[in-house]
Amino acid sequence: MTKLAHLDAIQTRIDHYLTAKLANLASNDEKLLAAMRYGLLIGGKRMRPYLAYMTGEALGAEQSDIDGVAAAIECIHAYSLIHDDLPAMDDDDLRRGQPTCHKAFDEATAILAGDSLQTLAFDIIANHEFSxxxxxxxxxxxxxxxxxxxxxxxxxxxxxxxAATNQPISLAELENLHALKTGALLEAAVIMAAECSSKASENDKQQLAQYAKYIGLAYQVRDDIIDITSTEAELGKPSGSDIAANKSTYPALIGLQGAREKAENLYQQALQALSTLPYNTQNLSDFATFIVCRKH
Amino acid sequence: MTKLAHLDAIQTRIDHYLTAKLANLASNDEKLLAAMRYGLLIGGKRMRPYLAYMTGEALGAEQSDIDGVAAAIECIHAYSLIHDDLPAMDDDDLRRGQPTCHKAFDEATAILAGDSLQTLAFDIIANHEFSxxxxxxxxxxxxxxxxxxxxxxxxxxxxxxxAATNQPISLAELENLHALKTGALLEAAVIMAAECSSKASENDKQQLAQYAKYIGLAYQVRDDIIDITSTEAELGKPSGSDIAANKSTYPALIGLQGAREKAENLYQQALQALSTLPYNTQNLSDFATFIVCRKH
Structure with a gap:
């Protein structure tokens, strides 16, 4: 698998930013703050921040501007995971090999931690020192x-x-679902990073949005494949959980081989979108490769 | 009790704005949209919008600018009620005499409706056509x-x-709790409305913030009093629920008579803050009167 350039440095950078942001909040309810910190800082691959920084780098944006974009998006992502894991939603006990937020704390605190992290995302957009x-x-x-x-x-x-759990949906419905659930935030990472560049034209942004859309879907197809082909140790959570939850997946709708071909097609479309851009997008194409080759 | 001037017109106006805002969202998951509509539009006294409009009127702000402020604040308020009513939080079955959102729909939908209404508040700040x-x-x-x-x-x-449920807290801790839980949003209604006026000085804003702080606390003291002195029919939810939930309240800490005196003191402080302002603040002082005299 392609090793992603700068990933470690970006993880360190965004974790440092988010740690400082939480540390600067006025002293208040310590348990809630601890739950926010837990949801935001325990693990996380930082794929969305990575995408934002790499887009910013390709388009010559200031890295300190991307900090604000990446941190805000990661707060939204972290809040969504905390709420998605709740008993009333996906009812997951493990996330990244650790107890989920409501297991480590309690449900009420997890709900409030998610709520507060959503607000924090908008706080960052409001208050980050952009150039x-x-x-x-x-x-x-x-x-x-x-x-x-x-x-x-x-x-x-x-x-x-x-709504799709326990109920069959079409491939088009599955794609729309994932375009919104996962794709929208990945697309935001790319577009918001492009917005921080003085160079990006409207056409560039459209192509970058296409790239993000394709890798977002590829990510989800790959996720579905991994869910049935990986072990619990590799995933950090039980494998086969989609099947157990009776969720529609690409392998369920088009078979495992069909899903692999789908991922490959999306990958090629993502590279095609990048190829039209007048920038060095090597790190973004490597990211697409990483998405479709990752094992967990 | 003082009848609040313009209340009916303001309720109609803000409901119209919020209805239109929801109607303009792209067609998507109808159940989630219905739950958002239910949480935002079924009942609600619209006290925060009222405060925003009356502040705006006193300070000569455009009413169409206050629409955006009032609607955003009401979205935050509505989301907080949906989440606070959840089984893991206050576990309430009734709100304004109607089933709570998770009872009318389900818990997962209620969590997402709250989440989406929080985002909608920031959507309104981002996209409202301010002058x-x-x-x-x-x-x-x-x-x-x-x-x-x-x-x-x-x-x-x-x-x-x-954290204070089932655990005694001091009067100072109770005040801090309410200043954050209820006061912060009331203060925002006033300050954000003042921000829409070209006249308001920093000192005006500080005095208005003081006014909001005092009526916010008075509102809560009155709420605690009402909870033990009103019937379920008057409240639209079971009375005595604070005692049943073993929550710290003003009557529990300083007695019913002490709580009534506290509300009166806060009321006088609110009027004092208004008296320093060079505007016609009759409607705002009437609102303070309404807060401390209301029966439900």
């Missing part, structure tokens, strides 16, 4: 983030996912 | 709202409230 040129675009960043996070994006996708 | 002068202050409005809603505000207060 002068980017500060003028703060409202654009806010608009991208609300579209990706809310009913029109991730939350809507999670609702469609819940 | 030219106010659009420049959009980031200020965003900053006020994140401070009021998140860990530093309402969510932190709810966490302190949960």
């Amino acid at each position: 002068t040129a980017v500060a003028d675009k703060r409202i654009n960043l806010l608009r991208y983030l609300v579209n990706a996070a809310g009913y029109q994006g991730m939350c809507g996708g999670q609702a469609l996912d819940l | 030219t002068a106010v659009a420049d202050k959009r980031i200020n409005l965003l900053r006020y709202l994140v401070n009021a809603a998140g860990y530093q505000g309402m969510c932190g207060g709810q966490a302190l409230d949960l």
